[in-house]
Every structure is written in C-alpha cells, then in structure tokens.
Amino acid sequence: MILDIIKIGDPNWYRLRAKNTDVKIENPFLQQLIADMFETLDKYGGVGLAAPQVGHNLNLFVIKTPNFKEAFINPEIRLSGLQTQKPEGCLSFPNMTMPVDRLEKVEIKYINKDWQIKFAKFDDLLSTIIQHEYDHLKGKLIID
Ligand code: ZN
Numbered sequence: 001m002i003l004d005i006i007k008i009g010d011p012n013w014y015r016l017r018a019k020n021t022d023v024k025i026e027n028p029f030l031q032q033l034i035a036d037m038f039e040t041l042d043k044y045g046g047v048g049l050a051a052p053q054v055g056h057n058l059n060l061f062v063i064k065t066p067n068f069k070e071a072f073i074n075p076e077i078r079l080s081g082l083q084t085q086k087p088e089g090c091l092s093f094p095n096m097t098m099p100v101d102r103l104e105k106v107e108i109k110y111i112n113k114d115w116q117i118k119f120a121k122f123d124d125l126l127s128t129i130i131q132h133e134y135d136h137l138k139g140k141l142i143i144d
Contacts, residue, residue, distance in 0.1 A: 001032075003040045003054040005091050012055055016092060017139045020057045022074045026115040030060075034071045034113050037062045046091045048129045050136030053092050061133035068126060073111040077134050081105040081123070088132055090142050098142040106130050 006012045023030055033056060041049050041064050050061040062071045081104030087097040106127045112118050122130055135141070 001036045001039065002043050003036050005040065005044065005049070005053050006055060007092050007094060015052050015055050015057060016136070016141060018052065018057045019139070020052055020059050020137045022059050023111070030073075031113065033058075033060070034062060037071075038064060038069070044091055047125075048133045049091060050133045052136055052139075059137050061136065063126070063129050063133065065125065065129070071113040072108065072130070072133070073113070073115075075108050075110040075130075075134060075137070077109075077130065078107045079103040079105065079131070080107075086128065088128070088142050090132070093142060096142075100132070100142055102128050102131050 006015055033051070037049050037051070037054060040054065041062060047065050048061060048063045051058040059074045060072065061075070063069070083101055083103055085099050085101050088100045089097045104127060105121065105123045107119070107121050108130060109117070109119050
C-alpha cells in the first residue's frame with residue numbers, strides 16, 4: 001500500500017518533530033509497514049524514507065538505491081571522517097534541496113527486518129542517506 005508522505009504544511013507536520021520510540025518486538029504490523037514504506041519509496045522515486053514521514057513515530061527507516069535495499073530498525077550510529085557539504089532533497093520538502101553538513105563515514109548498529117542485529121559501515125552516498133534518515137528519527141530536518 002502506498003502511504004501518504006507528510007510534507008511541509010501538512011496538518012500532521014508535528015509528527016516530523018515528535019519523539020520517536022524504539023520498535024519493541026517484531027510483529028505483523030512492522031512487516032507490513034516496512035513493505036509499504038518500500039512501495040512508497042518506489043512510487044515517489046526517493047532513496048530513503050523514515051517512519052515519522054509516514055505518520056509513525058518509530059525508530060525505523062528504509063533505504064533503497066539501484067544496488068542496495070535495507071530496513072533499519074532502532075538504529076544507532078557513529079560518524080567519522082572529513083566534513084562535507086552537499087545539497088540534499090527530502091520527500092517531505094518536494095522540489096527543494098538544501099546544503100547539509102555531513103561527515104564522510106558512518107558505522108551503524110541496527111535490527112533488520114528479519115529481526116537480526118546487524119553492524120555495518122558505509123561511506124559516500126549511502127552514508128549521506130543514512131545520516132539524513134537518522135536525522136528524521138531525531139526530529140531534525142534539512143531546513144534546520
Ligand atoms: Zn528526508
């Protein structure tokens with residue numbers, strides 16, 4: 001099912017600023033939400049989507065690029081490397097990009113959709129996408 005993405009000016013905008021909580025247990029709702037978030041990403045042509053953007057204040061985001069697809073549940077990150085600044089877009093801010101400061105590398109601990117604990121390291125584009133989506137879980141947006 002394609003989900004509505006909360007965009008700037010939406011009455012549910014507060015969801016993007018609200019506190020997000022960890023997913024406690026694997027459950028059918030979670031599996032459906034993840035599938036719906038991927039379907040929504042495909043529909044809108046984005047590379048990442050965080051649960052609060054579709055009205056669920058959970059620590060969850062999904063990423064899909066031409067050669068990478070993963071759901072990140074309850075992620076924790078550590079950043080390193082040099083600072084870079086590149087323009088970023090966001091499905092909650094259609095037709096808008098903003099320059100955002102990022103560090104080059106990210107290490108991430110998370111639970112995947114099969115409820116396995118994972119550790120991974122990313123750089124370049126995936127690092128940037130992960131930092132962008134992680135910011136959503138902290139209520140931080142590209143306009144901040
Ligand atoms: Zn975004």
